[in-house]
Every structure is written in structure tokens, then in C-alpha cells.
Amino acid sequence: MSPRLAKALINGLLIGAAAIAIAPLLYMLSVSFMPQGEASALPPPILPKHPTLANYRQLFLNAGMGRYLVNSLLISTAITVVSLAFNLMAGYAFAKLEFKGRQRIFQVLLGALVIPAQVAMLPLFLLLKYMGLVNTYGAVIVPALATIFGIFLVRQYASGIPDDLMEAARIDGAGEFRIFATIVMPLLKPIMVTLAIFTFLAAWNDFMWPLIALTGQEHYTLPIALASLSREHVQDSELMMAGSVVTILPVLVLFLALQRYYLEGLLMGSVKG
């Protein structure tokens, strides 16, 4: 094959693959601006004839989308901030602080990584029910406040910090918490960004557990609300596309802004195999 033909073939395939990957998302955006009923016609329209924001208006004024958006933001932000603190502290301790049982505890955590989260869900529901947490934000937030994956990621990164830095501070009489806050935290900044965006995206997109734990509409996150709306409004394609845009856009924008950190984290996390 001539180099020019090869080049055309490779780039042509890439264009085709990229089109398949993003066409559904662009189509969603286009249909979300169509007036009700326009999308249920033959031939299926590609672009709205008379673009309108009516679907978004209906979602936010009548379907409570504003509330669900706030719920999602609140839950995902709380999980991200607190779990970041807990995972950072634990990951650093497992990497850099000597204590009895360090290896054994970490081995147990690594071993638990093979257990799918769903195994814990039924008793977890009962536990939270007895604690009075079912159908509160807490039911989704509290169990997510530490993750084995997060601890593992931080530990891996923190192992690269030279011990001399901490030793010198200890000789100067600094306490462990001050060392962590003033010396270690600044060095962990890249992994903090990576872990934060990973956690936020996972919390935002999470489906099965919020579906179980949030039984009342007032606490629904966007994915749960969208799933429930889509069962009621099977025919309202335009409305559902607008709902999908509201759900996807925040995480897509976040990813585009912090892409580099996300992809780095993905590669670091996959070394665990």
C-alpha cells in the first residue's frame, strides 16, 4: 500500500470512528431544541426547524429538574471533598508512616477490591435503614466517603516522596499533622486533582446505589430522575433529550477542562492488575 493511501485510510477510519462516538451526543443536543412532537416524524429530522428552549423550560419549571441538578451537585461535591481528605490521609499513611499491621491491613483492603460493590448493597440498605439514613442525602454520601481505589492511588503516588523531607521536618520538631499539611499536601497536588475529578464523575454518574437508597423524588439525583422521567414520558423524545443534555453536560465540560489529569489517573489505576 502506498504511504498516501495508508494515510488516507487511517485518517478516514479515525474520522468515521470519531463520528460514531460523538454523533449520538450531537444528535441529542439537536433534538433537545426541537418543539414537542417534531422528532416523532418521518424522515427523522436532523436539525430543529424552529429551535426552541421549551423542553428545558418544561424540565426546570414543571419536572423539578432544578432540584435534581442541585441534589446531584450537592451529593457529588460532598463525596468528592470529604473522600479526598480521607483517602489522602490514609494513602499517605500506608505509603510513608511506619505502624504495626500496615502491610496486613493494606493486603486486606487490596483483597477486598475483588468483591463487587453490589454484594454489600442489601445489608447496607438495612444498616442505613436502622440508622434512619435511607432516603436522605447521607444514604448516598456516607458509604462513598472512602474508597479502596482512592487509597491505593494516593499510596502509589505518595511512595515517590523522598523520606528525607519528612525526616528533616521531624528533626525540626514539626508534628505529623503539620508535616502532612505543609510538606506532603503540596506535593500530592497532581494526584489530588486526578482523584477529585475521578470521584466527582463516578458520584455524578452512579446509578444503582442511589436508585436503591433514594426512595423519594425530593432527593433524586439526575440519573435517577432521568430514568424515572423516561419511564413516564416514553414518547416525549425531545424532552428526554433535553434531560440527557442537563445530565451529561456538567461532567463532559469538567472532563474536557481537566482531561490530562483524568487520563493520567486512568493509567495509574489500571496498573493494579
Next chain:
Amino acid sequence: MNTSRAAWLFITPALIILGLFFLLPVVAALILSVTDYDLYALADIRNLRFVALQNYWQLLQRPLFWSALGHTVYFVVVGVPLSLIASLGSAMLLNSPLARFKPFFRTALFAPVVTTVVAVAVIWRYLFNTKYGLVNYALDSIGMPTIDWLGDPHWAMPTIILFAVWKNFGYNMIIFMAGLQAIPGDLYEAARIDGASAFAQFRHITLPMLKPTMVMVSILTVSGYFQLFAEPYVMTEGGPLQSTTSVLYLMYEEGFKWWNLGSASAVAFILFVIMFAVTATMLRLSRQGEKA
């Protein structure tokens, strides 16, 4: 010692969360699965009875359990290879020195991964709508027969598989790209001098050098695909004729629709054991291959 006490303070919050809300429930699930915990026990714990392995025994006799397992295995056996082929194919395209605008293509191909399953499933449901969907319209306009994608029991699972491949292939693509970049260029150089074709290079250099990555990615993808739930929940509600009811969908219905928490825990444990057995076997087979 001071450091040791500080260390315990550092790990305690995370250990409490993981212990109380993950490890303890896992142990409790094992106990729950040998009881008849149901709606009556939920109302009054005194109604709880120990039933030994009866939940497991009854499940093994239920046709719905076997069909749910069959659908899940179908999803894994067809979905994982297709996903890996799509991931490796796109990674190789992106890795080619002839490819242009690489950062743009990488972002575009990865975009579906960060989207919310429910939201994109709603899009696919519309695209694959029998009457007004773009897919059937395209088929019809090139003279092909149209398909009742999500309404025909034979087509519903293939449609969900297509969806899962589209949604997930970007993730492994990134990992494969890193794997491909780690292969020394001299190997290809030497092969070219020896006159090896592009396919021979792929077969004898790329695939063997990529094997560790391939093993890891397959195992992670297999365990991910065994956890099929949100896709059928949104796209088909387990139907038509329960043709897309997965094991986790069965667990969800058994536990949170019918409140048979004992029997649902047994479902969860069986799934866990199967996943563990399959991934452990894959790991062992890949190691045997290395020795040979």
C-alpha cells in the same frame, strides 16, 4: 511512638467508612443469604428464620435465575471481545505515525466514557426506536429490512451490547495506547527490513508484546461486564420477554421490589463466586501460557 499514633489517626476515618459500610455488609450479606429475610422480617425481626442453603437451592431450581445468568454470560462473552477489538483497533489507529489531529480524535473517542449511562441509554433508545429511529430510517433508505431493535427478544441484547461497546471502548483504548507506546520501535524496524507484512508485524510483535496489558484489560472488562444493570433497567426494563434480565437486575427486583433480601443476597453471592472463578481462571490460563 508518635508517628505510629499519628498513622492510626490518619487511616482511622477511611477504615471506619470501609469497615462499617463495605466489609461489614459483605459479611452480613453472607449471613443474610442463609436466612429467609423478607417483608415480614423487615417489619419485625422476630420473624427471621435460619434456612441454611435453601435460598441457594431454590435459586438453582428457578428458570428465571438460569436465564438471567445466561443473558449475563451472553453479554460478557459477546460484549467483551467486541469491546476489546474496538479499543485495540482505535488505539492502533491513534498510535499510527500517519494519524493527524491525535489529541482531537483521542478526546472524541473517549467522550462516551465520561457520559452518564442513563442519559446516553435514553439517546440510544430514541436512535433505535422502531418507528422514528434514525438507525431504522438509515437501514430502510438503503433497502435493508428494518429491525425491532429493543422490542424483539432476539435483538434486544445485541442492541444493548452495541450500546455497551460504544459507551466503554474508549477506556481500554487509553490503556492500549500506553501499552503500544511501550513497544520498542526497533522491533518493527527489524521486521520491516526482514520484509514482514503489516499483518505479520501485528501478529508477531504487537500482540505478544501487548499480552500483559491484554490480560489485565480483559480481566477488568469481564468483571465490569458481569455487573450489567443500568443498561437493561433504562433501555428495556429487563424485557422483552425478560430477554435482557441480567443477574444484577434479578437481584435488584428480588431484593428491592419483592423485598426477599435473603434470596437476593444469595443471588449476589453466586454472581460474586462466578466472577471470581472466571477471572481467576483467566489469570491462571494467561500464566500457563507464559511458561509454555
